[in-house]
Amino acid sequence: MDREVSGVRRVEGEIRVGGDKSISHRALVLSSMADGQSVVRGLSAARDVASTLQSLGRLGVELECGGTTVRVLGKGIAGLKLPDTGEPVVLDCGNSGTTARLMTGLLAGAGVRARLVGDRSLLSRPMKRVIDPLCRFGARIEHREGRLPLVIQKGSLQAIRYTVPVPSAQVKTALILASMFVGGKSEIEETIITRDHTERLLAAMHAAFRSEPHENGARITVWGRKDPHPLDMEVPGDISSAVFFIALALIVPGSRLVVRNVGLNPTRARILSVFKRMGGEVDTNVEAGGPEPYGTVRVRGSSLVGTEVSGREIPLVIDEIPALACAALFASGETVIRDARELRVKESDRIEAVCDMVRRFGGEVEEREDGFTVRGGAPINNALIESGGDHRIAMAASVLACAAPGTSTIRGAECVSVSCPEFFDLLEHVVQ
Ligand code: S3P
Numbered sequence: 001m002d003r004e005v006s007g008v009r010r011v012e013g014e015i016r017v018g019g020d021k022s023i024s025h026r027a028l029v030l031s032s033m034a035d036g037q038s039v040v041r042g043l044s045a046a047r048d049v050a051s052t053l054q055s056l057g058r059l060g061v062e063l064e065c066g067g068t069t070v071r072v073l074g075k076g077i078a079g080l081k082l083p084d085t086g087e088p089v090v091l092d093c094g095n096s097g098t099t100a101r102l103m104t105g106l107l108a109g110a111g112v113r114a115r116l117v118g119d120r121s122l123l124s125r126p127m128k129r130v131i132d133p134l135c136r137f138g139a140r141i142e143h144r145e146g147r148l149p150l151v152i153q154k155g156s157l158q159a160i161r162y163t164v165p166v167p168s169a170q171v172k173t174a175l176i177l178a179s180m181f182v183g184g185k186s187e188i189e190e191t192i193i194t195r196d197h198t199e200r201l202l203a204a205m206h207a208a209f210r211s212e213p214h215e216n217g218a219r220i221t222v223w224g225r226k227d228p229h230p231l232d233m234e235v236p237g238d239i240s241s242a243v244f245f246i247a248l249a250l251i252v253p254g255s256r257l258v259v260r261n262v263g264l265n266p267t268r269a270r271i272l273s274v275f276k277r278m279g280g281e282v283d284t285n286v287e288a289g290g291p292e293p294y295g296t297v298r299v300r301g302s303s304l305v306g307t308e309v310s311g312r313e314i315p316l317v318i319d320e321i322p323a324l325a326c327a328a329l330f331a332s333g334e335t336v337i338r339d340a341r342e343l344r345v346k347e348s349d350r351i352e353a354v355c356d357m358v359r360r361f362g363g364e365v366e367e368r369e370d371g372f373t374v375r376g377g378a379p380i381n382n383a384l385i386e387s388g389g390d391h392r393i394a395m396a397a398s399v400l401a402c403a404a405p406g407t408s409t410i411r412g413a414e415c416v417s418v419s420c421p422e423f424f425d426l427l428e429h430v431v432q
Contacts, residue, residue, distance in 0.1 A: 002409055003409070003424065004408070005401035005408050006406070007405050007407075008402045010254050010255050010301075011252050011256075012256050012432055014257075015245060015430060016259070018042075018046065018068075019045075020237065020238040021044045021046050021049055022169070022195060022238075023235045023263065024046070024052075024235050025048070025098045026173065028053060029177065030231060032059070033106075034205060034227060035076045035227035035229065036230040037230055038071070038232065039230075041235065042069075042236070043068050043070050044068075045422070046419045046420065047421070048418055049096075051096040053070070055099060058089055059091075061080075077180060077224075078225075088152070089113070089114045089115070090117060093116055093148070094122065100118055100125075101129075101130050101174045102174055104130045104150060105177040106174075108134045108157065111181070112152065112154075113152065116149060116150045119389075121389055123147055123148050125147065129171050130171055134157070134175070137160045137182075138156055140153035141153070157178055157181065157182045159179065159182050161186065164188065167314070169315075172194060172198070173198040176222055179222040180228075182224040183225050184224060185222070186221070186224060187219060188220045189214055192216070192312055194267065194316075195265070196211070199220060200292060201231060204233065204290075207222075208226035208228075216312075233291055234290065236293075238263065238420070241395075242259045243323040244398070244423070245427075246272075246275065246297060248402055248430075250280045250282075250299060250302050250327055251326065251329075253301045258296060261295075261296075262296070263292055264295050269284070271316075271323070271324065272297065274309055274324065277307055278327065280304060283299075284297050304332070305333055306333035309321075309337050309338075310337070314338075315342075321343060321354065322354050322392045326400050329361070329376045329400065332377040333376065334375055337372055337373070338370055340370055340371045346390070347391065350392070351367060353390055355367040355372050357383075360384070361383045361408075362380045362383075363376070363380055380403065381406075382401065382406040382408040383397075384409045385408065385409070387415050388412065391420070392419070397410050398410055398424075
């Protein structure tokens with residue numbers, strides 16, 4: 001679907017974005033392992049989360065959905081087995097890397113024979129980062145040169161002791177899930193902090209686990225074969241969707257935007273600090289804890305200056321970098337992104353896709369292997385952008401289209417539904 005997006009005069013109003021995708025996946029998966037019925041409210045309507053819902057359904061988990069509320073009848077750790085019918089159960093993970101990696105950990109731990117498939121983008125994404133550690137501890141996984149389709153064979157895992165070599169919350173979570181099925185004590189370490197939703201939900205479910213700071217990262221200890229208690233929670237709004245509206249409000253002069261009920265977990269909301277140090281007028285008010293802190297963000301159109309984002313800050317803003325590139329184009333001076341090689345293996349090669357998008361809008365950008373430098377502050381033009389099926393590129397391009405003169409066209413705009421089906425409705429609601 002092509003979407004025409006025209007330049008706007010101002011951004012004004014109040015929005016709520018849909019439930020956080022990362023938290024939604026985890027709430028569903030962990031609830032299916034609990035010993036009773038969980039209730040998750042405010043679940044994301046994203047297509048990626050539907051992939052997780054369907055996959056759990058195929059594993060025999062009973063899920064009752066009514067709007068954005070879902071009741072999950074947990075089967076307990078020992079209950080997540082399937083009768084062996086000879087054929088592996090097929091789980092379609094669609095476009096969702098999180099579904100594929102989390103399910104690989106869960107299935108390897110549960111010892112369920114399954115075949116994981118996905119769309120063209122997912123078939124190209126690296127899976128060895130989960131396959132290697134799982135196989136080292138006893139899993140049997142067939143793969144196509146480290147990529148999907150995967151076939152997980154029945155195997156029996158031993159306790160895991162592993163330091164995750166890439167900063168990846170998906171890998172960390174896959175190993176935590178697998179270790180929940182294994183007797184004894186497993187230890188998973190990360191040397192660079194990544195999003196900690198799994199740990200927060202496990203704590204809320206009184207799971208047999210501990211997370212503690214270790215060197216510069218964290219050590220997670222899991223005592224396996226103990227069912228977590230059911231979960232009862234409200235998923236806050238997704239900061240990685242809200243960020244596109246926040247970036248737009250920052251770069252369009254005279255704008256005022258309020259984002260309510262958005263997740264403000266410190267391992268996710270770092271982009272707001274980055275915007276603040278660029279001179280962005282961003283006020284954050286944390287209103288409640290629960291397993292996941294959330295609150296209100298108020299933004300005004302601002303004069304921005306470039307910044308550098310690198311090292312340990314990268315995993316904390318990894319999904320927000322396309323939106324950051326939009327703000328960078330309107331900031332004076334250079335914005336430098338380094339140490340972000342991971343972006344090359346997201347739903348698209350996001351370094352290449354962001355640089356291409358910036359150039360098409362008339363901006364100046366230098367691409368490097370591990371990032372890029374945007375030279376901002378010059379006027380931009382309207383553009384024709386191919387999303388390449390990457391939801392975050394489609395949303396970033398829409399932000400720039402709103403800030404550009406004339407009308408731009410976003411090709412393949414329907415992919416926003418992968419993370420934010422409500423994106424264009426919200427955009428229409430706040431632009432003038
Ligand atoms: C996610 C972790 C990140 C992120 C992805 C969602 C998660 O990926 O980019 O959109 O829910 O754990 P990695 O863990 O591979 O860095």
